[in-house]
Amino acid sequence: MIKLPPGNYCSYLRKSRADLEAEASGEEDTYKRHDRILLDLAKRYGVVIKETYREKPISGERISERPEMIRILEDVEEEKWDGVFTVEVERLARGDTMDQGLVAQAFKYSQTLIVTPMRIFDPNDPNDEEYFEFNLFMSRREFKTINRRLQGGRISAVEEGRYIGSVAPYGYIKYKLPVGKGFSLRPHPEQAPIVQLIFSLYTDPDPEKRMGTTSIAEYLNDELKVPTARDARWIEATLNDILRNPTYLGNVRWGSRPLVKKKNTKSRPRRSRKDSNEHKGLHVPLIDVETFELAWKIRESNSNSKGPKAQISNPLAGLVRCGMCGGPILYRPYGGKNPDALICTKKGCPNVSSYLYLVEERLVQSLGIWLDGLKSQLNTRQETQSNRQEDTKINALLSVQRELKKQLEEVKKQQNNIYDLLEQQVYTIEMFKERAKVIAERYEEVKKAFDETEAELAGLRRRVEAQYETIPKLEKCIDGYRMAKTPAEKNALLEQVIESVIYTKKVGGRWSGAIDQFDLKIIPRISPQKTP
Template sequence: MISNALHNGDYCIYLRKSRKDIELEALGEGETLARHEKTLLALSRSLKVPIKKIFREVVSGETIQERPEIQKLLKEVEDGIWAGVFVMEVERLARGDTSDQGVIAQAFKFSSTKIVTPSKIYDPENEFDEEYFEFGLFMSRREFKTINRRLQNGRLTSISEGKYVGNIPPYGYKKYKLPKEKGYSLEIIPEEAKIVQMIFDLYVNGEVTPNGDREEFGTALIAKKLNTLKVPSAKGGLWRTSTIQSILRNPVYMGKIKWGSRPLKKRRVDGKIVKSRPRLSINEMKLVQGRHENIVSDELWWKANNKLSLNPAKPVPAHLKIASPLVGLVYCGFCGRAMVRRPHPNQNDSLICQIPECKNVSSFLYLVEQRIIESLKKWLVEYKTDWDNNKRIEEQNNDAELLENAINKIDKDIDNLKIQLDNLHDLLEQNIYTPDVFIDRTKKITEKTKKLDVEKTNLLKQLEALGGVNDKVGEMIPVVEHVLDLYSLDHSPALRNEMLKSVLSKVVYTKEKGARWHGSLDDFSIKIFPKLPRDHH
């Protein structure tokens, strides 16, 4: 039994699944977080401690920076909000490296926040409890590394036996369970396998034209051809150049299983762990013969990859990274995707939709840029007129009054819930409510209070934003005027892009007819979305 020596204050619950919990759920043990929540609520009831908040970690992560709920909890612990935190075991708090464990241990120690588990209450001000707590974190890390090592060894064993260990089968295959043994392999989907063969053949051999010549096909042309033929991709959408490249690079199509093609690399940057997965060459990764049937021959696969290696993606020099003043700003009016620049050696650059099948017609980039500047000037005139007439201020004042009324109502509702919570304790002491009914109703009142607190916080933020809008409305005018005064086509694309993005959130471009048939290069429409004051909050 644990001691019931808990001082007054607010308490919360932190819930997180372990790998062992996930395995037990697969065996029918029930939902872990729900069971743990019930156990800890019962524990709080027996200790006569009301729970004010529950943190539920639903993502897996080795480090603190990968787990958003533990970050929120630690921030509130450091701020002294909680007198104690209920957890199933101290191991639930951290399984990361020693630096993460130190962060957690110090957060609880310096704030004098207790850790309450079904087996023990840890008091950070007690040196014996502190040692016990730190030892628990150490054992948790050791267990994590042991489990991870076991899983990695299991995957390597499966790969060495030619089994497929991926979650999602590659296009052209479906995954199936191997009979009478552990593991999976792949089975060919005939209609998709034909598309894979077509991709490799087009890339290596090209296509015969009506006059008998062979037309060379790159990955972009292959994607366009498949989309023209209405062949659905693996996800049912359009084919992309990157998808074609991934298929060509995957040795699974010549009957091999790869391992270690994207090794995890960690490094510390500005005190944070940054993870990356650099792509290794085919000669650097591990290849074993798979149990599945190949779709293309070894010879064809290697020819395709040798050709790919002759055309590697070249890194863009820093000074050329922004070659268009409209990058990341203009979006297609038909499909909603970002418009991109297409350079031309003998004429002006064009602005096009990146989806070949989209019916939005391209225009010269400089014409679109000029139209944006003209539209921004026109918008500024109208905006200044509205400002002079105080129309926007009146609207903001009306909004502020409505927000204040809503906040006052929430305050009254919260006060009523507090009274209900006090009455629950009286009903429990009078044996009118059973403990289970008490816990259930306490939880419901706590959840209602929590929702109201969130609503109030959001409304207060909106009210605070409105408080500064009247001033910001006037400030917006000289900002746009300054950009328009300085804007010049002589400036670099990067600088022009920065200036436009400082006053515009986006631009929507639409053009239905080409100039060849319609006769006008600038017959397109744009809609600008200026960054109004509320966008800055």
């Protein structure tokens, strides 16, 4: 039997669609079976698998969607492993040509072996490299063939009126067709009347009595106290999805929101009804054609057409948050009748609005106080109690860090010892895996404490440095703000020094004389020693 060279080896496990279907039919868990196969294989080759990368059972075509694959590639590139065990080379990459190239290059340049039950791949061997790339190519081709067959099956199912969604829409129950393959829908005894009520309120024959989605949501939440299918509160987006869904008309559809892939992102833009694959379904409609078409027309007439990209009209845009509900504080122009204001638009939030110019004045004044405080601290030569406490804390953290570093080295020695005990057959595989898990948890615990200590030390050191960096930025912001001509210029200056501003006002002040009685809490973009 061929022996692998001594070194560090790991394994990579990933479930395929076929594996998930087999498990659903009652077969053994795929990861247990593959783990056993690879451990036996490692034993025959005379090596020990020190770590297993176990991908969650998700459908990830790209490497970017598979977190364990990303982690193992990073470790391979850092030459952490001499070889990677996997049941099939196809498990490593089934994405596009770019992903396959990333996998091939990572293993080739790090000279990492790929060990499977069928063959050992040495990426630097021309024959193995060619065979490896051919396997990846065939895997990608098989994947695309399977995907086309699945898509074709879905389209055929829709054309036959079967429901192919994974979850039934609100108002219906999904059930297995008694004859043949596929599923259909039947009305939900409690939810179906709610769907009909939603359409009735939205399309009332009297336009004056019609309710919009906001009013309907409030009515369902506060008056009827009816939850959504997920036992949550109704919102406008949920109601809009119901009002545009042709399933309630008795139809089924596919391709209404196709997956659009770009270099680093994915999106699902909504298609128009005429461009999606929509057919008459086998289920009973909840809404008649006239009501559905009327709801569609009302929605279209109420929708806002997209205009040109807006100019920033609020100098505090994106910076101010509500101190009571945590939501954004928005700009409210009044067109000359009253000064423009800042207001929290969340329903029921008691935070009182204020005029924009008052908030601006207070904010610039607070920045000036912050600047004066920083300058005063740097000009003070005497050693303060605060500085002494800070130095003591730094020394204590350094001592803790040294002790944690020693503990990390001891845990690493323990890890090496258990591999020796396994090779000497003092430990069985089960005992080894149990002990390895305990040591790994201990290592992660100590490593986490070490990282937290290091981060706290870095934060303390950055505070003094931040004072020197923040002073010129604050001076530039304050001077530039007074001279800026547009809200966009002011906003850009504030974003250089401010992460956010928390606004709180508990009492209205227009008639009580407390017009400027509000609180601002500035969250700096660079954390100084003291905040205003």
